[in-house]
Amino acid sequence: DTGVSQDPRHKITKRGQNVTFRCDPISEHNRLYWYRQTLGQGPEFLTYFQNEAQLEKSRLLSDRFSAERPKGSFSTLEIQRTEQGDSAMYLCASRGEGGEYGYTFGSGTRLTVV
Amino acid sequence: DQQVKQNSPSLSVQEGRISILNCDYTNSMFDYFLWYKKYPAEGPTFLISISSIKDKNEDGRFTVFLNKSAKHLSLHIVPSQPGDSAVYFCAASFQGAQKLVFGQGTRLTINP
Numbered sequence: 001d002t003g004v005s006q007d008p009r010h011k012i013t014k015r016g017q018n019v020t021f022r023c024d025p026i027s028e029h030n031r032l033y034w035y036r037q038t039l040g041q042g043p044e045f046l047t048y049f050q051n052e053a054q055l056e057k058s059r060l061l062s063d064r065f066s067a068e069r070p071k072g073s074f075s076t077l078e079i080q081r082t083e084q085g086d087s088a089m090y091l092c093a094s095r096g097e098g099g100e101y102g103y104t105f106g107s108g109t110r111l112t113v114v
Numbered sequence: 115d116q117q118v119k120q121n122s123p124s125l126s127v128q129e130g131r132i133s134i135l136n137c138d139y140t141n142s143m144f145d146y147f148l149w150y151k152k153y154p155a156e157g158p159t160f161l162i163s164i165s166s167i168k169d170k171n172e173d174g175r176f177t178v179f180l181n182k183s184a185k186h187l188s189l190h191i192v193p194s195q196p197g198d199s200a201v202y203f204c205a206a207s208f209q210g211a212q213k214l215v216f217g218q219g220t221r222l223t224i225n226p
Contacts, residue, residue, distance in 0.1 A: 004157070031212070040123075040218065041219075042118075042205070042216030042217050042218050045214065045215070048212045093157070102148060105157030105158045105159070106157050
């Protein structure tokens with residue numbers, strides 16, 4: 001069990017560029033979540049996958065954001081035409097069927113838009 | 115609309131004493147509450163949880179208390195240790211929901 005892995009750890013991009021982040025969940029976990037955390041705030045929910053199906057999306061996920069989880073394994077989060085307000089820590093988490101809500105987070109990808 | 119609030123941005127406690135972190139919520143539909151701990155450059159780590167059918171849950175040095183009438187929960191750490199220095203997040207959810215709603219966090223510093 002290597003935990004939830006996120007890549008890259010840090011990303012600096014110019015405003016207007018597209019960026020893509022990857023998340024590899026714990027292998028036996030069928031549920032995968034993306035959260036965003038800005039400075040001084042707690043994580044905010046973005047979207048949720050059960051296997052390959054994206055079942056819930058937050059209003060925070062504007063049309064510039066898209067997430068996928070092909071084959072129900074790893075997931076990608078893409079941000080198109082980045083804006084300075086997109087600068088944040090993007091956290092991925094996963095959990096298995098049933099059990100408690102204490103899902104496992106990755107270490108996050110810190111995005112800085114300059 | 116901040117449904118989960120941690121009104122103390124920071125807390126400083128002497129090693130060996132009790133640390134008490136507080137959290138308030140506004141949505142009475144919440145029925146499951148969790149505490150997460152976060153070190154710099156790492157993701158949040160699950161610490162302890164409580165269902166609304168209980169008013170207390172204990173795990174080693176950590177105890178969470180829930181007061182449903184006041185919509186308030188607290189995390190007690192006894193005794194506090196230097197390794198407990200971290201940011202602590204309170205989170206809430208309700209049955210059938212997948213997402214967690216987090217508070218803003220409280221930075222706990224344990225002084226030797």
